[in-house]
Amino acid sequence: MKKYWKSTAIIAVIVLSLGTFFVNAATSAEQYPEFVIQKQSGDASEIKPLVLDGSYADTSSASYVSTNLKISTNGSKYNSRSLIDQIIGQPPTLIKDLQEQYRSFMRGKNAWADVFFEDESFLAYADVDYKRGSLKASDFTFSISVLNKKDGNTNTFTVEVPDSGVLSHIFVEDVQVVGDELHLITQNMMPNYEEYHDEKHVYTIDLADQHITHHESIIQFPKEEGEKDLYINAELIETDPTKANERLVFLTTKEIESDHPESSDFEVMNKEIITYNLATKESEVIDVPDLDLMENQLSFYDGSNIYFTRAEGQEFIVTPFDLENEKNGQLLRIPMSNDENGNVLTPMITVNDDKLYAVDSYMNASTNAAITVSDLKSGDPLFEGEIVLKDSLELDSFDLYVHEIFLR
Amino acid sequence: MIEVKEVEKKFGRKKILKGVSFTANKGEITCLIGINGVGKTTILNAIMALTPIHKGQILIDGEPLKENTFEKITFIPDAITMLPQMTIAESMEFMHDFYASWNQERATELLSFFKLKPNDRIASLSKGNSAKVNLLLGLALDVDYVLMDEPFSGIDMFSREEIANVFTSHLIENRGVIITTHEVGDIEHLIDKVVLLDDGMVTKEFNAEEARENEGKSVIDVMREVYVR
Amino acid sequence: MKNYIKLANFEINRVSKLFTVLLGITLIVQIVGVIVEARKYLNMANEKMYEEMMSIAEFLEMFNQMSFIQVVRSVWFLGPIALCIAGVAFYIFLIWYRDWFGRNTFVYRLLMLPTSRLTIFFAKITTIMVMTLGFVAFQLILLPIELLIFKGMVPSDFRNDMGVREVVSSMPEISIIIPGSLLELILYYGAGLLAVSILFTGILFERSFKWKGIFAAVLYGAVAVVLFISPLLLQEFVVDHFFYPLELFLLEIVMGLIIFAGSIWTSGFLLKKKITV
Incomplete structure (x- = not known):
């Protein structure tokens, strides 16, 4: 047995050394603090559907690594950084839920919410495929998939993007299914002389015939010649990404580059709200009386109302505006918290079922992030609370960012 | 019986063996004779599956070579097959570890027969002694067939004598031996069967004793007839 | 054994x-x-x-x-x-x-x-x-x-x-050598084992066929690499991201095992039939 001692020793050392290291690694896994939503007043059941996607970073350590987490009434759940979790990736909550429920339909589909639509009967997906060229992309086609939830059939087809020769690129910004028609709202970028020139387009596709029945450019926003410093931008106002709305709301912003040679600040010149009605195919400039668009932020659109927000002193003021009747709704006043430097924290909002959810997008060791749920009709608060460290844990320094509010 | 049938072998485009056939029986010493480069070593390598053949067949007791055929046939190449840092004793232990047919008694006997010191390292052995160790490692196996490649080449006179003595001893009895050489002198009287090779072919296969008795010719006489024309 | x-x-x-x-x-x-x-x-x-x-x-x-x-x-x-x-x-x-x-x-x-x-x-x-x-x-x-x-x-x-x-x-280079979890260790060193098995097969090709063997070895290595990344190529160019990442990962593991088995089989064949001393 004498001649086996070397092998035996080496293998024993390997097993012991690696064994100790990995047993240690498994038992002393990195500890993350747990966050919970603490009620201050109101009905705790109001925040049941709330899921906050965010990220946490321990700022006391030299290596600043942030870890994604989800906070809900069940507390906080960190995305583990294990290899398997890294492989699976971290799609947004909405996509993750869809992937679990419609595993085969969701195959091979891009993992962002804008390109999906869901209601009781359909789950639809539309995106743009193209060939990557050395100079520009070409052969743009819409690839469309609609799952009929009742019979489980999937209608998948592709449609060439009309007039795609002039496009340098095209993004899908929203997908909506109304009856037998699928509406695609896109931002089309086309090189125009030496300037880029963008347009918001709507494409209406007949799902039965699988072809485009209507195509229209809703807003054009060229960088105007002669006024080199003027920038125009148009954005489609976010709504629940999976919902259908008859009306689309766009906000156009004109900005001018300030003259100061050192700074490259932009000064907003003008803001305009434009709606487009998918049924009548009419667009309209919305004039909001008694509301300064420069001061008020257009923060949300729920299909019938648009919501403006502004900070005023220690209050966060939400003004709903009814698009149908063109009048302001009940004003909402939400108290805001300050951070340690005295800056007020402006919350993010989302609206569902006549309830407004407002969540501060940042917290740290000295300031907690407030969460409020308010009744839009009465303006009364239904729930008030904040995100806190569980068991009143004390931490030296950390950053917690909330990126997205999701209602399950 | 070892049967070599129509064996062909190429090195690159050059055909080294062009259909070699012969047989070697148990209990006989068969000698492959030919000038250097005629492919004698290649034939032995091919029998032991140490080099592939392109055509033909080699059977050992009627079967192609398998893993455990190495328990009944052994090959003693002209260079030693143990690592230079090993001692003779370690080499013997290695053989003992892997071969069921290893005969420790015979090995010890050979060790004293050749007057070898078990603690000598392979690297330090003289050419003659390393040939003896090689022979020891092969002959201490209880095998039916022993192949030897030029056991006398480059060895001093006294070692030659010692090695030649092996062939007349009980160590070789009942075994089938194939031996290659290009100079038949030392062992002419020991040989039972001669296979003459030339240009990749067997030019003559004959029984040495019969040649002696019937025609009164020595092996060298027959070789002269064949090669010098 | x-x-x-x-x-x-x-x-x-x-x-x-x-x-x-x-x-x-x-x-x-x-x-x-x-x-x-x-x-x-x-x-x-x-x-x-x-x-x-x-x-x-x-x-x-x-x-x-x-x-x-x-x-x-x-x-x-x-x-x-x-x-x-x-x-x-x-x-x-x-x-x-x-x-x-x-x-x-x-x-x-x-x-x-x-x-x-x-x-x-x-x-x-x-x-x-x-x-x-x-x-x-x-x-x-x-x-x-x-x-x-x-x-x-x-x-x-x-x-x-x-x-x-x-x-x-603290250093990515070191954490490949000593990964943080046992699974990663098995994966990294499993991949290493696969690479060594391919190299061994290449060496045996060379030992069997000499100069021509070097060519065969390079070819074998290239085939092994292409086979190994074939699920990734398939995902990117043929099935348009049909597989979920975890499925792709499992496919890669299966492919690795197949290539490992292939290397063992090929080496066994070369050692038995083609090797030359």
Whole structure:
């Protein structure tokens, strides 16, 4: 047995050394603090559907690594950084839920919410495929998939993007299914002389015939010649990404580059709200009386109302505006918290079922992030609370960012 | 019986063996004779599956070579097959570890027969002694067939004598031996069967004793007839 | 099986000298490195504080505490690791070629063992694996010792303490060698084993067919690589991201196992039918 001692020793050392290291690694896994939503007043059941996607970073350590987490009434759940979790990736909550429920339909589909639509009967997906060229992309086609939830059939087809020769690129910004028609709202970028020139387009596709029945450019926003410093931008106002709305709301912003040679600040010149009605195919400039668009932020659109927000002193003021009747709704006043430097924290909002959810997008060791749920009709608060460290844990320094509010 | 049938072998485009056939029986010493480069070593390598053949067949007791055929046939190449840092004793232990047919008694006997010191390292052995160790490692196996490649080449006179003595001893009895050489002198009287090779072919296969008795010719006489024309 | 253990043990004994030398170099150079790097920092601190009259607080403000990372990033630490990697890479070839070359033709003996010739392949690949993991294990034992020396040399005000795990995860290059979880270790070294099996097959091609064999070996390697990444290529260019990432990952593992099996089979075939001494 004498001649086996070397092998035996080496293998024993390997097993012991690696064994100790990995047993240690498994038992002393990195500890993350747990966050919970603490009620201050109101009905705790109001925040049941709330899921906050965010990220946490321990700022006391030299290596600043942030870890994604989800906070809900069940507390906080960190995305583990294990290899398997890294492989699976971290799609947004909405996509993750869809992937679990419609595993085969969701195959091979891009993992962002804008390109999906869901209601009781359909789950639809539309995106743009193209060939990557050395100079520009070409052969743009819409690839469309609609799952009929009742019979489980999937209608998948592709449609060439009309007039795609002039496009340098095209993004899908929203997908909506109304009856037998699928509406695609896109931002089309086309090189125009030496300037880029963008347009918001709507494409209406007949799902039965699988072809485009209507195509229209809703807003054009060229960088105007002669006024080199003027920038125009148009954005489609976010709504629940999976919902259908008859009306689309766009906000156009004109900005001018300030003259100061050192700074490259932009000064907003003008803001305009434009709606487009998918049924009548009419667009309209919305004039909001008694509301300064420069001061008020257009923060949300729920299909019938648009919501403006502004900070005023220690209050966060939400003004709903009814698009149908063109009048302001009940004003909402939400108290805001300050951070340690005295800056007020402006919350993010989302609206569902006549309830407004407002969540501060940042917290740290000295300031907690407030969460409020308010009744839009009465303006009364239904729930008030904040995100806190569980068991009143004390931490030296950390950053917690909330990126997205999701209602399950 | 070892049967070599129509064996062909190429090195690159050059055909080294062009259909070699012969047989070697148990209990006989068969000698492959030919000038250097005629492919004698290649034939032995091919029998032991140490080099592939392109055509033909080699059977050992009627079967192609398998893993455990190495328990009944052994090959003693002209260079030693143990690592230079090993001692003779370690080499013997290695053989003992892997071969069921290893005969420790015979090995010890050979060790004293050749007057070898078990603690000598392979690297330090003289050419003659390393040939003896090689022979020891092969002959201490209880095998039916022993192949030897030029056991006398480059060895001093006294070692030659010692090695030649092996062939007349009980160590070789009942075994089938194939031996290659290009100079038949030392062992002419020991040989039972001669296979003459030339240009990749067997030019003559004959029984040495019969040649002696019937025609009164020595092996060298027959070789002269064949090669010098 | 018994012959495999005997032969693997024999091969490990053969490499033990090289192995010990590399361990010795690692031990000495890394420990010297800890001492040299710590001295360098302390000398600088002395200079700044006594000659330029800096206070401790000022010094720390300007130069920060010393952490073990500074040692890890030095050539003292990484050099021996690179040397060990080079040693293994070199030995992958030497483990075969040393049997063919030189005055002693040990390959005759190996090929004439009354056992499946694949046993030789398995014994040699085991040796490479044991050698590699031996280095990893030794580094894991060495690290706490080095950390202790570091602690002993640098006063606590001037140092930023780290655990072995923090040190290991501080550099991506090191965390590939010593990953944070057992699964990753198995995957990384499994991939390494696969690569070694492909190289071994290539070597056996060369040993079987000489010059033509080098061509065959390169071809075999290329086919193996293409096969291995074929699920990724399929995903990207044919099925348009049909597979979920986890499925793709499992496909890769299956493909790796298939190639490993293929390498073993091919090596077995070459050893049995085509090898030449």
